[in-house]
Amino acid sequence: MTQVFDVERVLAQLTLEEKASLTSGSDFWHTQGVERAGVPAVMVTDGPHGLRKQAEDADHLGLGNSVPATCFPTAAALGSSWDVELVTRVGEALGRETRANDVAVLLGPGVNIKRTPLCGRNFEYVSEDPVVAGELGTAIVRGIQSQGVGTSLKHFAANNQESDRMRVSAEVDERTLREIYLPAFERVVTGAQPWTVMCAYNKVNGTYASENHWLLTEILRDEWAFEGLVVSDWGAVHDRVPALAAGLDLQMPAAGPRPDEEVVAAVRDGSLDEAVLDVAARRVLHLVARSLPGVEADDSFDVDAHHELAREAAAAGSVLLKNDGGLLPLTSAESVAVIGEFARTPRYQGAGSSQVNPTRLDAPLDALRATGGAFPFAAGFTIAGGPAGDDQALLTDAVAVARDARTVVAFLGLPGPDESEGYDRPRLGLPDNQVATLRAIAEVNPRVVVVLANGSAVSVTDWRDLAPAILETWLGGQAGGSAVADLLLGVRTPSGRLTETIPHRIEDTPAFGNFPGEAGVVRYGEGVLVGYRWYDTRAMDVAYPFGHGLSYTTFGYSDVAATADGTDVAVTATITNTGSVAGAEVVQVYVRDPEASVLRPTRELKAFAKVTLEPGESREVSFTLGARDLSYWHPGLHRWVVEGGEFVIEVGASSRDLRGSVSVDVEGEPLWGELTVMSTIEEWFAHPVGGPLLQSALVPPADMGPLDETMQAMILQMPAKVIADFGLVGFDREALDALVAKAAAG
Ligand code: BGC
Numbered sequence: 001m002t003q004v005f006d007v008e009r010v011l012a013q014l015t016l017e018e019k020a021s022l023t024s025g026s027d028f029w030h031t032q033g034v035e036r037a038g039v040p041a042v043m044v045t046d047g048p049h050g051l052r053k054q055a056e057d058a059d060h061l062g063l064g065n066s067v068p069a070t071c072f073p074t075a076a077a078l079g080s081s082w083d084v085e086l087v088t089r090v091g092e093a094l095g096r097e098t099r100a101n102d103v104a105v106l107l108g109p110g111v112n113i114k115r116t117p118l119c120g121r122n123f124e125y126v127s128e129d130p131v132v133a134g135e136l137g138t139a140i141v142r143g144i145q146s147q148g149v150g151t152s153l154k155h156f157a158a159n160n161q162e163s164d165r166m167r168v169s170a171e172v173d174e175r176t177l178r179e180i181y182l183p184a185f186e187r188v189v190t191g192a193q194p195w196t197v198m199c200a201y202n203k204v205n206g207t208y209a210s211e212n213h214w215l216l217t218e219i220l221r222d223e224w225a226f227e228g229l230v231v232s233d234w235g236a237v238h239d240r241v242p243a244l245a246a247g248l249d250l251q252m253p254a255a256g257p258r259p260d261e262e263v264v265a266a267v268r269d270g271s272l273d274e275a276v277l278d279v280a281a282r283r284v285l286h287l288v289a290r291s292l293p294g295v296e297a298d299d300s301f302d303v304d305a306h307h308e309l310a311r312e313a314a315a316a317g318s319v320l321l322k323n324d325g326g327l328l329p330l331t332s333a334e335s336v337a338v339i340g341e342f343a344r345t346p347r348y349q350g351a352g353s354s355q356v357n358p359t360r361l362d363a364p365l366d367a368l369r370a371t372g373g374a375f376p377f378a379a380g381f382t383i384a385g386g387p388a389g390d391d392q393a394l395l396t397d398a399v400a401v402a403r404d405a406r407t408v409v410a411f412l413g414l415p416g417p418d419e420s421e422g423y424d425r426p427r428l429g430l431p432d433n434q435v436a437t438l439r440a441i442a443e444v445n446p447r448v449v450v451v452l453a454n455g456s457a458v459s460v461t462d463w464r465d466l467a468p469a470i471l472e473t474w475l476g477g478q479a480g481g482s483a484v485a486d487l488l489l490g491v492r493t494p495s496g497r498l499t500e501t502i503p504h505r506i507e508d509t510p511a512f513g514n515f516p517g518e519a520g521v522v523r524y525g526e527g528v529l530v531g532y533r534w535y536d537t538r539a540m541d542v543a544y545p546f547g548h549g550l551s552y553t554t555f556g557y558s559d560v561a562a563t564a565d566g567t568d569v570a571v572t573a574t575i576t577n578t579g580s581v582a583g584a585e586v587v588q589v590y591v592r593d594p595e596a597s598v599l600r601p602t603r604e605l606k607a608f609a610k611v612t613l614e615p616g617e618s619r620e621v622s623f624t625l626g627a628r629d630l631s632y633w634h635p636g637l638h639r640w641v642v643e644g645g646e647f648v649i650e651v652g653a654s655s656r657d658l659r660g661s662v663s664v665d666v667e668g669e670p671l672w673g674e675l676t677v678m679s680t681i682e683e684w685f686a687h688p689v690g691g692p693l694l695q696s697a698l699v700p701p702a703d704m705g706p707l708d709e710t711m712q713a714m715i716l717q718m719p720a721k722v723i724a725d726f727g728l729v730g731f732d733r734e735a736l737d738a739l740v741a742k743a744a745a746g
Pocket of ligand 1: 046047107154233234353
């Protein structure tokens with residue numbers, strides 16, 4: 001076994017060239033070793049929902065073969081479980097497989113916010129909400145790292161689209177970054193200290209993430225106290241010298257000798273401080289040292305147990321969107337036809353670097369038939385949308401099969417090429433040939449259950465009335481087929497909830513008009529109104545709201561209470577399983593600030609808990625919210641601010657199904673800023689010192705009558721300097737300058 005080396009002793013004996021070489025990979029997947037100093041190379045590899053360890057033909061697009069590994073549900077599915085404990089267990093299993101394959105770091109999770117349903121990589125991301133993405137991201141990192149291997153939290157930051165991802169500049173205002181795009185990363189970094197953070201390809205406000213000092217050093221290190229290593233996304237570094245200076249430690253993959261030589265030259269000519277290089281080299285050495293015990297250990301993993309876990313997780317992440325008349329679960333006595341190519345050719349993961357070579361694969365049709373029923377099948381359509389004549393013949397067959405059955409389960413979804421890393425989705429809806437088949441079968445048999453397989457929201461508005469039941473399974477991993485059989489047959493009860501809103505139309509979505517950008521720039525014009533924050537604040541109708549999901553049982557909420565103590569708010573609610581089977585409810589706590597000096601979303605999720613209850617069982621759940629949960633990022637003060645006064649705490653089963661609401665009075669902080677000559681009269685009056693000073697200084701001329709309402713409103717908006725320049729008696733620039741000085745002195 002390789003001796004774990006002493007990082008400081010090794011660093012002290014390295015030459016400048018060796019230190020420079022440590023700051024990039026030695027090949028596609030390995031760090032650089034220094035044989036002379038006893039430093040081995042270690043392997044890092046994708047991620048996020050399974051291990052993609054390539055034995056040969058390395059690439060980052062999922063082309064080359066990789067060793068068999070469990071393909072767990074993608075983040076879209078896993079996240080929809082809202083189950084911290086389950087996600088931690090999946091993380092532990094991922095960690096075991098990583099370790100068993102002698103890999104040091106699994107490249108995941110991805111916690112970028114789903115800004116638009118069209119992002120090609122949404123299946124790899126958790127949510128449109130930062131609390132959900134951050135909590136579940138923390139759980140998976142904790143799980144993986146508990147096994148002595150590392151993670152890579154990615155893609156930091158504002159990588160919310162695939163179009164032009166390697167060059168585009170995400171133009172995002174400071175408040176929106178702080179409230180929407182950074183907090184999931186912050187939660188995971190502060191809560192779980194991932195071994196590495198992966199910087200994104202794109203620019204953030206004009207500067208490549210890989211060269212962004214504000215992002216990689218001021219935010220990540222100085223504010224969040226990140227202790228690990230910053231690795232680049234594969235090919236995201238264009239100039240290693242400024243990247244090192246900004247806070248990048250490791251460029252991946254190997255980039256040839258030139259960047260190393262440039263680093264050496266920059267240190268020699270004094271343009272890069274050697275101490276900066278030492279910091280990066282030390283972090284690489286530390287990563288290697290901490291991973292050696294796991295990499296060197298001789299261990300394996302239990303393929304069957306991991307498959308079972310993948311099945312449990314896929315079921316927990318499936319969302320029952322509708323179930324009119326209790327069509328589901330199916331009863332063993334009814335004859336059930338299975339329609340749709342996806343039933344025998346499942347879609348279970350997306351394309352690109354996250355593609356896992358699964359240890360096995362369950363198709364829904366096989367899993368259903370394994371329970372003993374006949375389950376007659378018709379493909380109904382081709383996934384790729386074949387020539388019209390072929391699809392018409394498949395449709396005709398499907399209608400015949402559907403007509404003879406009591407109930408029909410139609411497996412629909414997005415074709416594989418619709419969802420991939422590297423480009424965005426071409427459409428929000430399902431392909432026309434699938435919808436045509438659904439229409440035709442619904443005409444002969446109204447008892448239709450639609451099972452969806454897609455990695456990101458699809459529009460359902462045009463066809464949902466044709467199906468009394470819809471089960472969204474996302475891309476559920478290798479055991480998704482058996483999980484869906486469990487759910488359809490009632491072996492398990494659905495308990496997933498939407499982590500992203502399902503909109504009616506692409507035109508309704510927040511980024512519409514500002515996506516995917518133009519001329520190398522994408523402007524996040526919707527600001528903080530992302531996901532349900534947008535739909536709820538604008539009171540728009542949606543197909544299914546954030547947080548929504550049905551069960552085979554029902555839940556009652558009672559005794560919703562909230563009390564404030566300073567800026568801490570204690571929230572409690574009692575949840576009761578009011579139906580006849582066991583099930584799990586996801587209790588969601590939203591905060592609303594009805595009056596604020598900035599636009600705040602109508603409601604924002606701040607806490608949640610998944611509670612499993614037997615029929616008739618009740619449980620009290622409690623949450624503690626802190627100042628940060630009530631605050632917004634003040635764009636002028638550049639910090640978090642709690643504005644005192646009324647806050648409404650809403651507890652419910654989705655952002656549109658609120659079961660209890662309590663107002664609390666919160667002690668906030670005074671919000672006056674420093675007064676200047678350009679502060680408005682309104683700002684002066686709101687200031688406890690400056691207000692009275694200005695009041696007594698503004699003496700209206702004796703012949704002036706009282707100001708009417710319009711005049712008053714106009715004056716309130718005017719900077720004090722403009723009034724002073726108008727030259728009122730006793731109030732000129734000198735007098736104003738004196739007031740500014742007095743107000744500053746308090
Ligand atoms: C992806 C990363 C991935 C890396 C290595 C990149 O193209 O954006 O998520 O970890 O390749 O495969």
